[in-house]
Amino acid sequence: MPDTVDTTRQxxxxxxxxxxxxxxxxxxxxxxxxxxxxxxxxxGQIDDPMRVRKYRKAIAQINTILRExxxxxxx
Numbered sequence: 001m002p003d004t005v006d007t008t009r010q011x012x013x014x015x016x017x018x019x020x021x022x023x024x025x026x027x028x029x030x031x032x033x034x035x036x037x038x039x040x041x042x043x044g045q046i047d048d049p050m051r052v053r054k055y056r057k058a059i060a061q062i063n064t065i066l067r068e069x070x071x072x073x074x075x
Contacts, residue, residue: 015065027062
C-alpha cells in the first residue's frame, strides 16, 4: 500500500523488486481501496483527501513498471 512506506522512492524500489504477478495483485488491491476511498470522500468520512492522489499515483507507477518490463526497458 502506498501508505505503508515513508517515501515515494522506497515505494518504487519495492515495486521494482516485485514480480509481475505481485504487481498486478497490488494494483488490483489499490484500485479496490481507491474505489472505497472515493465513496468515503463523497460522504465526508475521510480526513486526508490527498490519499486519493497517492493511490492514483501508485496505480500509475505500477502501470509504468509493468509497461517497462513489457518493452524490456530498465531490466
